[in-house]
Amino acid sequence: MNIKLVVRVVAMLVMVVGIAMLASVPVGWLMGDTREMLRPLYLTAAGIALFAMGVRYLARGKHGRFGFREGFGVVTFGWIFTTLAGALPYVFVSDFHYYDAIFETMSGFTTTGSSVIDSNLELMCGQKLPNGLADLPYSLLFWRGMTHWLGGMGIVVLSLAILPSLGISAHQLYKAEVPAGPVEEQLTPRIASSAKILWGVYVLLTVVETVLLYFGGMTLFDAWNHACSTMATGGFSTHQASIAYFNQPGFHAGYIDAVITCFMFLAGANFVLHFRALRGKPLTYFKDEEFIFYFFVTLIAAVTITVFLHGRDIITTAGVELDDLSWLSAFRYASFQVVALFTTTGFATADFNIWPAYAALLLMGLAFVGGCGGSTSGGLKNGRLILLLKYAVAQVERRLFRGAMSNVHLNQQRIPSAALHKTLSFFFLYTGLLVAFTFGLILLGANEPGELIVTTKEGSISTPATGQLPVFKSPILAARSIASDDILTAATASLVSLSNTGPGLNKVGPMCSYSWLSPGSKLLLVMAMLLGRLELYTVLVVFLPAFWKK
């Protein structure tokens, strides 16, 4: 790997982040942040930009050859270093621990949307934020939303669109960052112009959503932040109660839910389709196999969960109990949650943690799959799932027709075996990493003594699971450990981090935050988010010794 060249380009990406960070200073000023709050932010932002410029200057010199290695190197290390730079405001403005700041920033850039910010978060000075998010200055909240927006379409793609000097190596960089799904679709001959188009569509949709949310009663600040979060399929809200906050007088709550649901759905679809539709061919949506699949899965999931929710009592994330849901409200909450999880956005209006097991499991399954290729969402992607299904069917057929050649098509295009194998190994790596991260989390974080519920003839007794059991007089009929709940927590936390979704089940459910996790578990999840956002391979190659050879 040509390290000097990689350093140059990474420095450029960090510079872009520094400049974007500067933009949150005037916003904070307009929103009424005090000078004392803004000073550390603009000093940090300017410092980052100047430092990156300096590094770029030091690493100047002759261009070497820009190959695959350099492409993977730039994207992986670019993401790591922009995250480190983006974490600094949390540390300098609001006194976060470094691991909390890194978690929050990586969660922002990778559009995961898991947050450590709540009233229990311990700051470096030992104090806590009594009101959670509401105690952060506006400038920092804006920067938090900005990390989503930049990471959604990709910092590298943004740089390809606005910086001319990355042009030579564009293809390698683009391929390493964009979650393209199984088939790559090229919009224009030059990557720089494709990147411009994608960012153009992205900006347009964000602006439209901001306006629509503003009409729903949100302030412009909230509207913009939520639009960024939606279009990036992120999940950060400016309020502790997420979208359910707007479920109060003064807001058109149903309208806001509907707008966000629609735009989440759009953000989870292929942006190439949006571009074609905007060019006057709206029917292209229903010529795309992946989109049709995505559409119908969303519909079926939403309808079945509606059936389960109808007539039940639920709790919104604002902590309000809603009794005996009508069909319409059931559909409203079900569809919002289905789309939020399927597109890996992770917004929440209701605590699905306490929904029927079918709904909770289905939502996690949807988060596992994620949106479409070429969107801002994470996860396995619908396109890959379709290919895997078709491939599995073809393999079953092969038992009957020996020697049949693999003939899997997607969108009237034959998928070569090499691409199928890549998809298969992606699936394996994805599930394998999921298991590995679950184990890691349990090892790093399950040191809380749980509870045992022991049933004897005399009845059930709850006892702390410290390893020692009290003496029971009568034979034990059954024993149940609450520790198995931790397994669910760890598994869903790994899943929603790897698929860049956000809320999981149990202790990482939509009403909870990640602040209680140990620093080690937080950094482990940071790794999972990065792997998921860059679709595994880009990050994994860095671990090959051959990657570092000259």
Place this chain on the structure above:
Amino acid sequence: MDIIILGAGEVGKQLASTLNEQRNNIVVVDLSAELIAKVQDRLDVMAILGDCANFDVLKKAGVRNADILIATTGNDASNIIACRVAKHFKVAKTICRLSSRGFFSEEDGFGPEASGIDQLIFPEDECVAKIVGALGHESVVERFGFRAPNAEMTAVRIPPNSPLAGMPICDFPDPGLLANIRFSAIIRDGKLFMPHGDTVFTPHDEVYIAGGTENVAELIGWVDPESAPIKDVIVAGASRIGVNLVVKLMAAGFKVRLVEGDAKVCERVLEQGSSDLMIINGDPTDGDALDDAGVDACDAFVSAMRDDEDNILSCVLAKQLGARKVVSVTNKAEYMDIVPSMKAIDCGFSPRLVAVNSVLNSLGNDTVRVHAILHRAHASVYEFDVNPGSKVANKKISEFERSLPAILSLVFRDGKMLPATGDLVLLPGDHVAAVTTPQTLKTLEPLFRKRGFLGL
């Protein structure tokens, strides 16, 4: 500009990468999935898999909005059909690569325009012409002409026994000749540099000399006065280039023998050829066969088989057996880099590179065009047009020469060649030829361009 390149072989790939650097939108089409995958991995272009002569494939490649279509597949018929389709969609410029001249006949009124072709290129013919040019003298490595008929640039390798070896340029014994020619570039140990008055000629330097044909010939006489003229040539391989070369060389009065391994091919060439042609049936990569052809006594040996490896092998063999000058034809880009560094081979030519050269030559803008690619040094001879209002217009060359990173070789005014000496004043409308690397081009081009608002 939107450019479609048909064929992702050596020619297409090379063109795509060069034109890509100039920020054009490029679509490459080819039938081979492997070549398409290679192009897609390495270049910032759109690559489409499909038949180049297919209407739908061309439409998918964006022929509706393209500005230029370059048909460079190995299949002549496909190239012609693609150009025809492109013209149907009003593509402004179509360039067609052909290997046979038999498709059109001007005298019968059936020209290339009828098939929608704006420009034909015959890389194999041009390659043959280049080889013939290099066979003029033992020390000549490469030679090409300019738009003025008597102007040329020739690369000469300084032999160890040359009277010029060890002499600085300013001590050249004939100042009158020195005033009429320009030493444009020197390649020493594979590196290009610009000579000046104090530069000392070293043996094995390749010196690019620009000037009038007679003056250049006179200078070559100074460089290498002892070697006998080339008369006796052996050509190995009855490929299209080989046979063409034999015909051209015989017409120029050389004594030629053709060595070909396949007896049937020999028969076929004999049936078409003239009676004074001698063909020897034997494998050119076999030392005995070359011995039989009299390679020890020949002046030059040209290897023009289809296979690059065979060509290189037979050239090395011929040099060992005593051929004075050895020339190889190669196709793969990798070999074009290796061959100049091989001591056993005096010069190498590639029809593929010639094709790239011809296409680029016809694609320049109003300020600059590639005239010839000097593949030996990653540099090119560029032609610049002096635009009215540009920085160099109406100025003496000596006024700005010191700040230039390159040497201006020749100036063409009204179809006449003038050596670009210091006292010459450049007028608008002049064309200037200079040896330029991609880096120096960036500083040179703006000087010739018309200055816009605020001198930008």
